[in-house]
Amino acid sequence: MQTYELILNTAYSLFARNGYEKTSLSMIAKEVGISKPAIYYYFSSKEVLFYALLQAVCDEIRFEKFFSITQFSATNFADQLVQCGLTMIQDQRDDPNYSLLMKEFMIQSTRDEKILVSVKTVIESYLNGFEALLQHGVSLGVLTGENLRVKAEMLTLVIDQIDNYMSLSIGFDYEGLWRHCVSQTLQGARS
Amino acid sequence: MQTYELILNTAYSLFARNGYEKTSLSMIAKEVGISKPAIYYYFSSKEVLFYALLQAVCDEIRFEKFFSITQFSATNFADQLVQCGLTMIQDQRDDPNYSLLMKEFMIQSTRDEKILVSVKTVIESYLNGFEALLQHGVSLGVLTGENLRVKAEMLTLVIDQIDNYMSLSIGFDYEGLWRHCVSQTLQGARS
């Protein structure tokens, strides 16, 4: 593997585990097996390294990665929505660094406009994705067109928070929560 | 005001705005108007100061502070639930440092067992509080007894995440979200 990617991968897990501030370039350099100044050859500062990581992660978790609108039909809509969500939850469970790093981005975004923009973009991709998906559901006749925006906001908020709570090992019934949320969203449909 | 409280109050807003690591004791001392070593007279370390703050904040946001079960009757149940939630949301909007600091605790809790316990205790106070409240609602006949636990988890998760998103200025319709969430929770009740 190239040094560049090695640095990124190492930074990925170190930032996730220790947080941005508590991860020093020395630590990263040591784990990669190079010297500290070598990092500066690839990244002009610690901040720039962090941004690069942010972009890579945001790219990996876009809405379309988990929810593919073309797979949703009138007969499988609810199941498909549940299933895609569960896959997403499972993915995050498999790589806890994901959620930890995302949390780290969230907290840094309150102090860094550039990070905030990236985080917001991800959240909006979910909001708009869910809204489009529900709109598709309306045209399929699996739900009414009421409160679509709020419903999309709810799905976004819930799937995101499930992720957060999981990484804190809060003992909620995550699968049950998601199923419940989906069924409530689609409820009161059908004639 | 006593120096002790002055330090706590100053630390409160500085930790909230800059985060734990980026807030130095020098900054706190300067803002309070004392010297750095003076802080050590009251708090044996920066960590201890942070713990003290954590306890104070957790105490201020317990479930009972916002939701008083005795005020819920058969006729006002839904309205009351909506109203208490909105009050909570408004409270957090009035003091953004609240949410920011809570976020800070959340992130630190992934690396510090002591903090994790406090954070979990707060979340559980909401989970158990909502469950008891819904149980009360069942005996009042305003909702069925199905899925009480999941419903309580949902209310907890949603009100918490509303708070998070608000502090990031994500443009969701927070009042609408909470109303929708409450109405879905109580839906399918009544005969």
Add this chain to the structure above:
DNA sequence: GTCTATACAAAGATAGAC
């Protein structure tokens, strides 16, 4: 209870050799 002065460690970053 609060100060000045200081010890000590570690961080981010740069200069310049190889």
Add this chain to the structure above:
DNA sequence: GTCTATCTTTGTATAGAC
């Protein structure tokens, strides 16, 4: 592309005077 050596800053924390 990677190194050694070093600069500069800042942090937490302590000793001891007042």
